[in-house]
Each structure stands twice: as structure tokens, then as C-alpha cells.
Amino acid sequence: MNNGEGGDERELTFDTIPRRTVLKATGGGVGLSLGTGSVAAASGERTVEQVGIKNYVDPVFGFAAMGPNPCASGDDSCLERFPEQIRPSALIGMHIGIPGLLFGVAESGVPSDQTTATINAAVADGSLSGDQLPGGAVTVGGDRVPIRAIAGALVDTVGFHFDPAGLLVSPGDLVLFNAASPDHGVAAFHEQHGRQNRVPDGVGPLSSPLVPVGGFWIAHFETEGVYDLYCPPHGVFGMVVRVVVWDGDVPDLSVENTGRPPEEENALPSILAGLDPNVPSSAEALESEALDPANIVSRGEVGWHEVVEEHRAG
Numbered sequence: 001m002n003n004g005e006g007g008d009e010r011e012l013t014f015d016t017i018p019r020r021t022v023l024k025a026t027g028g029g030v031g032l033s034l035g036t037g038s039v040a041a042a043s044g045e046r047t048v049e050q051v052g053i054k055n056y057v058d059p060v061f062g063f064a065a066m067g068p069n070p071c072a073s074g075d076d077s078c079l080e081r082f083p084e085q086i087r088p089s090a091l092i093g094m095h096i097g098i099p100g101l102l103f104g105v106a107e108s109g110v111p112s113d114q115t116t117a118t119i120n121a122a123v124a125d126g127s128l129s130g131d132q133l134p135g136g137a138v139t140v141g142g143d144r145v146p147i148r149a150i151a152g153a154l155v156d157t158v159g160f161h162f163d164p165a166g167l168l169v170s171p172g173d174l175v176l177f178n179a180a181s182p183d184h185g186v187a188a189f190h191e192q193h194g195r196q197n198r199v200p201d202g203v204g205p206l207s208s209p210l211v212p213v214g215g216f217w218i219a220h221f222e223t224e225g226v227y228d229l230y231c232p233p234h235g236v237f238g239m240v241v242r243v244v245v246w247d248g249d250v251p252d253l254s255v256e257n258t259g260r261p262p263e264e265e266n267a268l269p270s271i272l273a274g275l276d277p278n279v280p281s282s283a284e285a286l287e288s289e290a291l292d293p294a295n296i297v298s299r300g301e302v303g304w305h306e307v308v309e310e311h312r313a314g
């Protein structure tokens with residue numbers, strides 16, 4: 001399985017981007033085939049520049065593709081390998097920061113509520129206070145694992161996350177969302193997703209497909225303002241990201257209470273056999289100082305680890 005670490009050396013051109021039909025208003029909605037660096041229409045050949053970026057990157061559904069993905073390794077220089085017409089200005093990775101040991105514990109089960117409670121108490125502040133831990137071991141997947149190792153894995157957990165978690169771009173920029181691990185997607189907090197509106201007025205309900213490992217999704221950020229986005233499978237585990245589109249003053253975060261707000265609780269313990277990593281909920285992440293729009297504007301990008309550290313310090 002491609003774990004997203006190996007990169008992809010194949011050249012990315014319009015010939016290697018999966019062919020697709022793009023419906024365009026001109027020519028009475030004829031299908032335009034994207035695949036050769038030019039677009040064949042009933043009226044003749046058109047260049048990418050003539051057709052314009054909006055025909056490649058939908059304002060709501062963006063542009064999704066499987067490989068070749070120059071950014072499978074997560075290296076920023078990979079962006080230069082995208083065709084100029086759809087070259088993103090920045091990369092956001094979609095990650096699972098949960099040690100495999102904890103998934104093993106979740107499958108095997110910890111032996112008692114008392115042990116779970118003790119481990120949780122010992123790691124509650126995000127560091128490990130070992131004198132609170134029992135010295136024994138539990139069986140995980142057939143192996144004996146020290147309680148201390150489980151507690152250490154819990155402290156290392158940063159959960160499901162986007163990285164960077166805060167990003168500044170300019171109006172008109174494209175942003176690449178890279179699937180470093182499976183089962184992620186991107187959606188805007190928007191009333192048409194049943195959520196609070198947390199995107200600039202007039203912006204649609206941005207929505208990616210579920211992005212497979214090795215695939216990518218590109219979003220087009222045209223309107224100045226603050227965009228709060230979540231991963232649909234993992235929003236309940238705190239997986240959110242804030243993109244600030246700036247062209248002058250720091251934009252205001254506008255929130256209309258049109259639907260469900262970001263989650264107040266992080267549901268990770270429910271899938272980790274009751275073990276409780278000290279990671280922020282969606283609401284806590286979006287209310288953090290690290291993701292304050294002014295901080296994102298001054299910093300350019302803010303890493304997820306900063307959001308977690310602020311949460312633990314608080």
C-alpha cells in the first residue's frame with residue numbers, strides 16, 4: 001500500500017491528469033475534454049488560458065485526482081511540478097497522528113476500567129507522570145505490552161489532523177490537500193452541510209470527495225475572508241483547519257449560527273477503548289489563539305502541534 005511516504009516521480013502534465021469531461025456554458029454546454037493541454041470544443045481548440053482556471057477547479061467541488069501525485073511525499077517543492085494552470089500555492093496534509101499501538105489496544109481492549117482510568121489520569125496534562133502508573137503489562141495482539149508504553153503512546157497522540165492547521169493565502173490562490181493517510185475529506189462549515197456558516201458570505205459549501213491515499217484535492221480560494229473547514233469522517237475528533245484569504249486588512253471571522261457548530265467534545269476515546277488523548281475538540285481548535293486569524297496572517301502558517309500544545313498548556 002502506498003503510505004504516502006514514497007513520492008511519485010512520474011511527470012504530472014495535462015496528459016497524465018486523469019481525463020475528465022468539463023461542462024462549460026459556452027457552446028451551449030458542450031463537453032470539453034481536458035487531457036492534452038488544450039481543450040477541444042465544438043468551436044475549435046482552446047488553450048487552458050483561454051478556458052480559464054474555473055473550468056478546471058470547480059468553485060465548490062474543486063479538482064480531485066488520483067496520481068501521479070508529486071506531493072505524495074509532502075515536500076513543498078513538489079508544487080512546482082504541477083502544471084502552471086493548476087499549480088497550488090500551498091499544501092495541507094491530512095494525517096492520522098495516532099500510534100498503531102493504541103489501535104491494537106482498542107482492538108484487544110484494556111483489562112479494566114481501573115487501568116484505563118489510571119492511564120488517563122497519568123497523561124491528562126499531555127505529559128507522563130509515571131509514578132501514577134501501575135507497573136504491569138497487558139496483552140495487546142498476543143504481545144505483553146507495559147502499561148507505561150501505552151501511556152507513552154497516548155502522550156504522543158495528536159489525533160486526526162490537518163497540517164498546517166492554519167494557512168494564509170492570497171485571493172485566487174489554489175491550495176492542495178494531500179492524503180497522507182486514508183479516509184479523509186474536506187468540507188466547509190456551511191449551512192448547506194447543516195453546519196454553522198464559517199466561510200465568507202457568498203462562498204459555497206466547499207466539498208471534496210473522500211480522498212484516497214496517493215490522491216489529492218485542490219480548492220480555489222477566491223473571496224477574501226476566513227474559511228473554517230473540517231474533515232467529514234473526523235470532524236468529531238477535532239480535525240479542522242482554518243484558511244485565511246487576505247488581501248489587505250486581517251479579515252473578520254464571520255459566524256452565522258445556521259446549523260451545527262464545531263464539536264465541543266473530542267470523540268477519540270470512543271474508538272480507543274476509553275483511552276483519552278489530550279487533544280483539542282473542533283471547537284477548541286478553532287477558538288485557539290494559534291488559529292486566530294491575526295496570528296495566521298502574521299505567521300503565514302501555523303502547525304497543528306502548536307494547537308495541541310496550547311490546548312495542553314491551557
Ligand SMILES: [Cu+2]
Pocket residue numbers: 094160161183184185231232233234235239
Ligand atoms: Cu480526516
